[in-house]
Amino acid sequence: MKLLRWASGLGLLVATVAVVVVDNPFWLVGALVVGFALRAGIWRNLSASLRSALPVVLFAVAIVLMQWLARVPVTSLAAKTLAVFLFSTAAFRLLPWTDAVAATRPGTAFHGFLLYLLFTRHFVNILTVETSRILQARSLCVVRPYGRGAFSSLAWGLASLFSRSLARAERFYAAQLLRGFAE
Amino acid sequence: MKTMLEVRGLTFGYDSEQPCLRDISFSVGEGECVGIVGANGAGKSTLLWCLLGLLKAKGVVNVLGERMSKRNLGRIGVVFQNPEDQLFMPTLMQDVTLPLMNRGATADAAADRARAALRSMGLEHLGHRPASQLSLGERKRASIAAALAGSPEILLLDEPTAELDGRSVRQLTRVLADLPIARVITSHHLDFLRSLASRLLVLWQGKIIAEGPTQQILSDAGLLESAGLI
Numbered sequence: 001m002k003l004l005r006w007a008s009g010l011g012l013l014v015a016t017v018a019v020v021v022v023d024n025p026f027w028l029v030g031a032l033v034v035g036f037a038l039r040a041g042i043w044r045n046l047s048a049s050l051r052s053a054l055p056v057v058l059f060a061v062a063i064v065l066m067q068w069l070a071r072v073p074v075t076s077l078a079a080k081t082l083a084v085f086l087f088s089t090a091a092f093r094l095l096p097w098t099d100a101v102a103a104t105r106p107g108t109a110f111h112g113f114l115l116y117l118l119f120t121r122h123f124v125n126i127l128t129v130e131t132s133r134i135l136q137a138r139s140l141c142v143v144r145p146y147g148r149g150a151f152s153s154l155a156w157g158l159a160s161l162f163s164r165s166l167a168r169a170e171r172f173y174a175a176q177l178l179r180g181f182a183e
Numbered sequence: 184m185k186t187m188l189e190v191r192g193l194t195f196g197y198d199s200e201q202p203c204l205r206d207i208s209f210s211v212g213e214g215e216c217v218g219i220v221g222a223n224g225a226g227k228s229t230l231l232w233c234l235l236g237l238l239k240a241k242g243v244v245n246v247l248g249e250r251m252s253k254r255n256l257g258r259i260g261v262v263f264q265n266p267e268d269q270l271f272m273p274t275l276m277q278d279v280t281l282p283l284m285n286r287g288a289t290a291d292a293a294a295d296r297a298r299a300a301l302r303s304m305g306l307e308h309l310g311h312r313p314a315s316q317l318s319l320g321e322r323k324r325a326s327i328a329a330a331l332a333g334s335p336e337i338l339l340l341d342e343p344t345a346e347l348d349g350r351s352v353r354q355l356t357r358v359l360a361d362l363p364i365a366r367v368i369t370s371h372h373l374d375f376l377r378s379l380a381s382r383l384l385v386l387w388q389g390k391i392i393a394e395g396p397t398q399q400i401l402s403d404a405g406l407l408e409s410a411g412l413i
Contacts, residue, residue: 098273106285122271125315168268174237175268178261179282179329 002096009095012038012087019083028079035086042093056085115181123169130164184212186248187337187365188234193242195233203229204240204389211337216359216366218380218397220373222411225386227369228264231341234367235261247336257286260330264342266322270314275306275325278314279332286333293332300332301325304358320351324358337365344372371412377401385410 019031036050043049060078067074097114104111134157142150188211196202204226211217221227233240236251244251246258263269272278279297284290301307304324314322323343330338343359344352356378359366370376376383376397383400385393387410393400400406407413 101272102277102280102284102290106287118271126267171263171265171268172271174232174235175261175263177237178235178256178259179269180257180286180333181282 002099005094005096009091009097012091012094016084016087016091019080019087023076025076025079028076028083031083032079032086035083035090038090039086042090053085056082119172119176123172126168126172127161127165130161130168134158134161134164184215186210187213187215187246188367189243189245189248190234191243191245193230193233193240193244195229195238195240202389204233207242207391209384209391209394211365211367213365214363215382216368216380218376218383219367219369219386220371220376220383220400220410220412221369221386222371225411226389227371227386228341230386231261231339231367231369234339235259257333258336260327260333260335260338262323262326262330262338262340262343264345266314266319266326269326269329270322273313274311275301275314275317276310278325279310279329282329283332296332296334297328300328303331303361304328305354318351320347320354323347323351323355327355327358331362335364337367338362340366340368340370342370343368344370344375373401373407373412385412387411 015031019028022028022031036053039049039053040046043052060082063078063081064074067077097117101111101114101118104114138153138157142153144150190210191208193204193207194202195204207230209217219227219230229238232238234244234251235256236244236253246255249255270278272281276294276297279300280290280293283293283296288296298307298310301310304327306321306325306328309317309321309325314325317325327338327340327343340359343355347355352372352375356375359368359379366379368376368380380397383393383395383397384391385400385406392410393403393406404413
């Protein structure tokens with residue numbers, strides 16, 4: 001099972017590189033279809049998996065809009081961005097890389113890279129929790145979505161996310177420094 | 184008694200005009216448990232960060248007679264207020280073994296020490312689970328296990344009882360009371376410190392305003408009130 005996960009994960013990483021290189025629109029559309037199918041298949045909750053892809057979909061749409069507004073040719077950049085996101089996150093899910101951290105030798109570049117991935121994942125989780133707390137706190141005081149202060153509270157909430165994240169990042173860094181990871 | 188930790192004239196301020204720690208001096212002996220007690224904002228956590236060299240302060244911090252530096256950080260175990268700052272691996276066992284292996288221990292030796300540390304905290308059966316799936320009390324004890332696995336000579340704990348329920352506080356008190364090493368605990372939980380610390384330092388607005396045996400300090404209602412503790 002683990003071998004299969006390694007094989008399919010590495011295959012997806014190769015596919016991630018391939019979608020960057022390929023420019024054929026049919027291949028790109030095919031890659032997007034496969035990417036979304038993978039996301040729906042690998043994530044247990046279909047609607048949550050598609051919802052979590054929404055920011056990247058919006059980012060891709062924004063790229064197309066900006067190219068169109070600037071009257072430059074609309075390139076395949078948006079489709080590639082989306083495909084890279086879909087394949088790399090699926091690979092991230094499939095590869096049993098967290099097991100590899102304990103199996104690799106500390107001090108090697110690969111071990112360092114895996115630790116970096118773990119730190120990043122941990123910090124993304126922290127950011128997600130902090131964001132949901134801010135939005136929850138805001139929803140308690142902003143009842144009307146377009147009422148007075150609805151947008152400014154969102155802006156202030158997002159601004160406070162930076163200071164909160166910075167404080168958490170500092171504490172996390174200090175803790176890992178003391179555990180010997182930055183020696 | 185051998186001096187494990189010695190602090191002399193420690194002064195620190197984010198703003199040089201207004202230091203938030205002023206002329207802090209104290210020492211901790213072998214096997215001793217010292218409580219640093221103070222109201223919110225008194226400077227307890229800042230003091231710990233200065234002791235560890237995470238914030239650059241004026242003054243002297245000696246660990247077993249040597250100046251505090253990155254070299255002797257391994258002699259100190261630290262437990263942060265929020266366990267999420269320390270535990271991030273896929274399983275608790277990996278969280279405890281990884282720093283040991285990172286410092287050069289073999290996988291087998293690290294696993295043995297990790298198991299022993301988790302057992303001492305009553306968590307051996309949870310070694311295969313990620314920290315995120317444990318209760319806060321278990322996560323706190325897991326952080327202590329991770330700190331103890333490195334065989335520190337001094338253990339620093341920052342607000343260990345924060346957000347814990349009564350039962351978890353009692354469990355934590357039991358495991359900390361049994362430790363033979365020097366311990367420095369910052370807290371404003373007076374009952375917790377009463378059952379653990381032999382000596383208390385009272386911090387108020389960045390200064391140590393009183394120091395003495397726990398019973399003596401905790402029976403001085405006027406002092407506790409002026410320090411914002413009751």
